[in-house]
Amino acid sequence: MMRIVGSGLVCAVARTLVAALAVTLVAPVAAPVAALAQETAAEAAARLSGAAPASQDLSPGEALRVGAQFYYAGEKERALDSLRFAAEQGHPLAAWKLGRMYSRGDGVQEDDIKAFEYFRQVASKYADDSPTSPRAPFIASAFVELGSYYLTGINNSAIQPNVARAREIFTYAASYFGDADAQFHLGMLYLDEQERDPHMAARWLKLAAQKGHLMAQARLGELLSNGEFRGVENRTDGLMWLTVAQRRAQGADALWIGEAQERSFGLASEKVRRRAAAMADSWLAKNGTLVAGAATD
Numbered sequence: 001m002m003r004i005v006g007s008g009l010v011c012a013v014a015r016t017l018v019a020a021l022a023v024t025l026v027a028p029v030a031a032p033v034a035a036l037a038q039e040t041a042a043e044a045a046a047r048l049s050g051a052a053p054a055s056q057d058l059s060p061g062e063a064l065r066v067g068a069q070f071y072y073a074g075e076k077e078r079a080l081d082s083l084r085f086a087a088e089q090g091h092p093l094a095a096w097k098l099g100r101m102y103s104r105g106d107g108v109q110e111d112d113i114k115a116f117e118y119f120r121q122v123a124s125k126y127a128d129d130s131p132t133s134p135r136a137p138f139i140a141s142a143f144v145e146l147g148s149y150y151l152t153g154i155n156n157s158a159i160q161p162n163v164a165r166a167r168e169i170f171t172y173a174a175s176y177f178g179d180a181d182a183q184f185h186l187g188m189l190y191l192d193e194q195e196r197d198p199h200m201a202a203r204w205l206k207l208a209a210q211k212g213h214l215m216a217q218a219r220l221g222e223l224l225s226n227g228e229f230r231g232v233e234n235r236t237d238g239l240m241w242l243t244v245a246q247r248r249a250q251g252a253d254a255l256w257i258g259e260a261q262e263r264s265f266g267l268a269s270e271k272v273r274r275r276a277a278a279m280a281d282s283w284l285a286k287n288g289t290l291v292a293g294a295a296t297d
């Protein structure tokens with residue numbers, strides 16, 4: 001895994017990001033659970049799980065499990081009390097899941113401010129967790145969600161569009177946690193800016209593509225095929241990544257990825273076509289687990 005944050009600087013970088021994330025929102029939600037029910041979250045979770053209503057009988061981990069059971073059973077409203085209690089007690093997976101639910105309107109009314117606060121809670125408390133810990137993917141995902149909010153801002157809040165802040169957040173998640181989504185977003189930032197840097201974009205997109213990130217594979221293939229990178233090797237790699245992406249793409253993305261692959265194929269020599277097809281076959285054969293995992297995310 002490539003890192004651009006030296007191990008001696010990790011804590012300092014994490015502290016800087018945490019301080020930057022400690023913003024005051026127009027609608028404060030620093031304690032988003034306090035006034036949401038007359039009974040305590042612990043009592044509600046215990047009641048819904050059939051356990052005794054004493055809060056000391058329910059640990060944050062148990063509350064998370066109860067919430068997950070309700071959620072995956074389709075009873076998302078009943079999952080909220082347990083997840084809120086676990087998040088109140090500092091459980092990062094519960095806070096992350098609540099952030100996802102509020103950001104997507106999944107079983108709750110969509111509320112980007114609440115989602116932002118839950119993601120900020122995870123990032124603030126666990127920024128310097130080990131990148132190999134079981135909860136690292138959720139922490140990295142929280143950073144990516146925060147970076148995405150800073151790209152667009154949140155209406156009627158103190159969160160305004162701030163590309164520089166988004167870049168800092170994506171860079172941290174991409175380099176320290178090695179997160180593929182963060183690497184993809186960072187690569188796209190290098191392409192979208194006025195002073196674009198296709199070489200830096202290719203670097204980050206390739207890291208994500210190698211992890212099985214479909215959109216990174218497609219955008220990297222498109223970038224290597226559009227003429228900015230010269231040489232047979234780059235053209236071959238571009239067609240290879242587009243071919244991998246084309247074979248994996250579904251839904252709306254399948255159309256533009258297929259068109260990009262056809263353009264690259266049409267411009268390639270027969271030798272490049274054969275080589276790219278063989279490389280795509282080899283990559284897919286060797287990375288079946290990555291592809292299967294990405295399909296279930």
